[in-house]
Structures are given as C-alpha cells and as structure tokens.
Amino acid sequence: MTSTRPATDDLRPMTEIQVQQTRDFVDSLNEKSQTYWDMVTVGDELSRDLHLTPELVILYADGVEDYNPWYEGWLMNRWHVEGESPFGPAIVPPMLVSHFVLSVQFDHTKPFAIGTIHTSHESQLFAPIPVGATVRIHTKAIDKFVKRERRYVRHEVTVTDVETGTLYFTETRDNLSR
Amino acid sequence: MTTTRNGAPPVEGVITRDTPVGYELVGVKKKAAIQLMGSRLWGRFNPNHWDPVYAAETGLDAPIQTGEMSTAYIAEMCVNHFGRNFFVGSQMNCKYVASTLANEVITTYGVVREKTPKGGGFRFKVEVWADNDDGQRKTVGWVEADVDV
Numbered sequence A: 001m002t003s004t005r006p007a008t009d010d011l012r013p014m015t016e017i018q019v020q021q022t023r024d025f026v027d028s029l030n031e032k033s034q035t036y037w038d039m040v041t042v043g044d045e046l047s048r049d050l051h052l053t054p055e056l057v058i059l060y061a062d063g064v065e066d067y068n069p070w071y072e073g074w075l076m077n078r079w080h081v082e083g084e085s086p087f088g089p090a091i092v093p094p095m096l097v098s099h100f101v102l103s104v105q106f107d108h109t110k111p112f113a114i115g116t117i118h119t120s121h122e123s124q125l126f127a128p129i130p131v132g133a134t135v136r137i138h139t140k141a142i143d144k145f146v147k148r149e150r151r152y153v154r155h156e157v158t159v160t161d162v163e164t165g166t167l168y169f170t171e172t173r174d175n176l177s178r
Numbered sequence B: 001m002t003t004t005r006n007g008a009p010p011v012e013g014v015i016t017r018d019t020p021v022g023y024e025l026v027g028v029k030k031k032a033a034i035q036l037m038g039s040r041l042w043g044r045f046n047p048n049h050w051d052p053v054y055a056a057e058t059g060l061d062a063p064i065q066t067g068e069m070s071t072a073y074i075a076e077m078c079v080n081h082f083g084r085n086f087f088v089g090s091q092m093n094c095k096y097v098a099s100t101l102a103n104e105v106i107t108t109y110g111v112v113r114e115k116t117p118k119g120g121g122f123r124f125k126v127e128v129w130a131d132n133d134d135g136q137r138k139t140v141g142w143v144e145a146d147v148d149v
Helices: A016-031 A054-063 A096-100 B052-057 B067-087
Strands: A045-051 A117-125 A134-147 A150-161 A167-177 B029-031 B090-096 B105-118 B121-132 B137-147
Touching (some): B067 B090, B067 B105, B067 B121, B067 B137
Antiparallel strands (some): B029 B105
C-alpha cells in the first residue's frame, strides 16, 4: 500500500543524509517555538537596524528572479560597484524592506514562531533607498483579532535612514498565527 | 512593450500622462521553485515555505511561498511600467487570498482603474493581482503612483 504522507524529498532530490539533516533542522526550529499570538502583546514596540549591503540586495532579488540592473551594487567578476539607477547609484528593490520587517516584528531574541503566515500589507514608499544604506525598521503591534475563527496580529511599521533620518517606507501588515 | 538594451525598465516607465484608464499592464511570470522558496534569505526560517512534511502537518497541501514573493513579482511589474516613479510617493496594498504552492506558475496582472489630476500630472490607481495557470487568484491588491507630478 502506498503512503499518502509527503516525504522530505518529494520536491527535490536528496540522499539519506540530506533527509536526516533536514528533519533535524525542522525539529530544532519547532522545539521552543511559541505561537505568534502568544508572543505578541498589543503595544509591543521593537526596532532593529539593517545594513543593506550589495550582497543582501542581490540575494533578495535573485530569490524572486528580478534582474533589474538598477539593484546591482555587486556584480560577478567586478564585485562591488557603485551601480546605476535613475537616482544615481544602485537602489534597493521597492518592497525589499517589507520582507525584513518580519525579522523585527518577530522578536529575534526568542525562537521564531514557525507556522505563522503573512496575509496582507498596505505599504507607502516615500523615497528610493540607496544600496549601502543602513535603515532602522521600527514595528508596533497595534491589534490582535479573530476573524472566521483565525487569529491575526497587526503591526505598524516605519523604515528610516539611520544616518539622515529620511523616512523611506511605512506599512501596516497582518499575520495569521497558528 | 518598451525595453532597454541592458534589460532595465525605461527610466520614466511606459505609463505616461496620456495612458488611459483601462490600460492593461504586461505582467511577469514566475515558477514557485522550491529551491528559491527555501533559500536562507526568503523562507528557510519557516519550514511551511519549503518542507513538504512540516507543511502537511500544519494542514497545507504543499509548501507555500512567502506572500512577499508575490508582492515582489507585482512590484517588478510596476517598476517595468512606472519606472522611477514607483520609488517616490507610491502605495502598494496586497492581500494574499490563496497560498501559492510549490511548482505553481504565477502570472501578475494590472489594469489602470483611475487617473486623478495631481500637480502638473496625474496619480494613477492600478488594480493588481496574481493568478496561477488555472486562473486561481492568489494575490489581489492595488497600487498608486504619480506621473509628471
């Protein structure tokens, strides 16, 4: 009889050792994880600074196969370059900082609340962010609510330049908790 | 659609003050590749995004992309059409109405729904969405951007 349970290597080829390493890794993530609902209290404020290195920007863009040269402050063969965009040197993709919000709103000093799903965002972009900038991502938990028997946590976000204070980005976002 | 020699979008985009309401943006098409979904910068912190076993334990049919990947696809479409204008004073709202499963192919879409005079130019409002190849809607939303303002 064929099992209908999925296997670790269903979607990519793996040897036995890769399967075991994967299971060990997932178990380690799961060990101390709380639900996000339990981790967050309305009014919680968290803030972290992120240096938007050229390599970080490339990793982000390659993950979504966005090869716009405006984002290139690093090129194979030449390595670090100033880059070129309509604003001068290279800039970061418009929604990049939104992706890093989760590393702030999910208190990084605690085990990550795996099983959480991002469900929506309302984002405002005020100015292009140069590659190489250091941004401060500030999050505030503004609501926890239940909708159709599902538990949601809502945050407000601001992203500013650490050096100049320039406001780059604001966002309101919802996450569905386990 | 207008493109440039080095693959960059046109600096000013292709949506101009003369672009009418009803104009359809040309989307981008991407495959939800498990290797990208589970890369360190994207989904590795959460096995829902790359591990079939954990995904099944949490009630999912397969690992799901982070919604932010769909947002990035839609943003790429918007940069192709608004060029530099998308980086200054724009708005982007997305709701992930269904999960994007590993190996699905996603296409983004957009239609100009409103065009409001602002300054010397216009603020455009575009309905955006992303579907799989079966036409199932995955992400819905809208963006706003200024042209010639």
